[in-house]
Amino acid sequence: MMSKRTGRLAVLAALPAALLTTIVASPAALAADSPAFQIDLEQLNESGSRGTAMLSLRGKELTVWIKSEGMVPGQPSAQHLHGSTEGHDFHCPDASDDTNGDGILNNTEATHDYGDINISLTTSGDTDAGSGLAVDRMPVADKEGKISYKRTIPVSQDVVEHIKDLHIVQHGIDRNDNDKYDEEGAGKSELDPKLPQEATAPTNCGEVKGAAVGSIPVGGIETGSGPGAAGVSPNLVTGAAIAATVTAAGALVLARRRKTSRVVAPEGAA
Template sequence: MIVKRTGRRVAFAAVPAAVFLTLGLSGPALAEGGKAYQIDLAQLNASGSSGTVMLSLKGNQLTVQIESEGMVPGQPSAQHLHGSTKGHDFHCPDATDDTDGDGVLSNTEATHDYGDINISLTTAGDTKATSGLAVERMPVADKQGKISYKRTIPVGQDVVDHIKDLHVVQHGIDRNKNNKYDFEGAGKSELDPKLPQEATAPTNCGEVKGAAVGSIPVGGIETGGGSPQRAVVPVTVRDGAAITVLAVVAGAVAVARKRAAAVATGRGTTGSGA
């Protein structure tokens, strides 16, 4: 388990999916009987942003849950699933893709690597690629620069079949560090001259390919009797609680395995403890 320290909080940005799936995570991003993918968002444009994405597919319903930080406070963040459903091998870009050498990786430069918009992750209304700049329907970062987003979207079979070829990208940077998008920071956007470049440049990216993946058993974890047991693992906890949470996670996994082994051997479980 990788623990990322971000200021005064400890973010579990890379908790293995096996932990989530073994515990039967009851968070909204995981659909029973479907597949779930956990993705880490890595910063672009030296933005300092990061986050965790949980994607789950159940039939043709895609649930997207994003928890990110280091965004521009109080500003909307355009966000999308980029990539191809036709087998093209796109991937997240890096600073070397700043081909004009102006110090800003623009969306146009990055698109060469992560592909065009496939789904616009809006908060309401349609999710078509044509809504990619519908900033009035994109999530807005809070005063601490954090975004929490969750939406279930019906998708085509092409997305279901090629979900691993897509990438989650959030946009919006603050090059001149004044907590807003303006033209002084990086000029006009190449996508729309009415928008600052800061508003459309990518701030982070995460690939579905290579992400932790697993199946969610219908009904959760069987424990030898009674209703299925579930445990919610928080994405972010206070510093002082980090060790406790790690212990709870480890203990819960051990209990689940012990009970599963007992059922398999016909011994069952007795007593009030594990």
């Protein structure tokens, strides 16, 4: 009899650890299915532009959220994911990359650091590199110079595997402060002489800093998988659930042990 009761107690004692392993594994699996990464956009060309973005993957679908400010009011902003899916190390440029010394970091100079266009973040239609200058399909800043962007697009497996190697770059500066792109500010674009340099020069850039599942860019973008209405972190909820479950399991073990002790005592006395 003692051996059977001891065996049952051993099984019950192992229950909390087993439950803990199961519960902890579940959020990890979910995170692996839908990884998300936050990006802080920092100004280039002394534009005063800044913003926050989030990249979220679900299978081979990439959702991109961007909230930025300090853009040229009423003007379109070409924006892209730059970088490499072949393991090359690209990063955001700085003023020292202005190799011709004209005081403006143009896109050609900056590409040396942040790489070629991988995905064009258009509002509709194609998203390949060929749409990089499709200004008619790029987001337009409001009268306060703010841009709010969200789009889900299909991507290749290479992008899925190297998403951390890609950077977001937004373009468009206003060197002569007249709230529009024109050649008086910086001449013609080296990419397309039909466009002014102000339209294609980078205004900000941001690199993936690391996983940020559940985080939301500035402005409270609705992601559908972020914190609840009360602002409770999913990780905190998960932690509370784990603690409650393990506590309950432990209480169950203790109760069973006490009950067993009461039953065993008379048998020992006999």
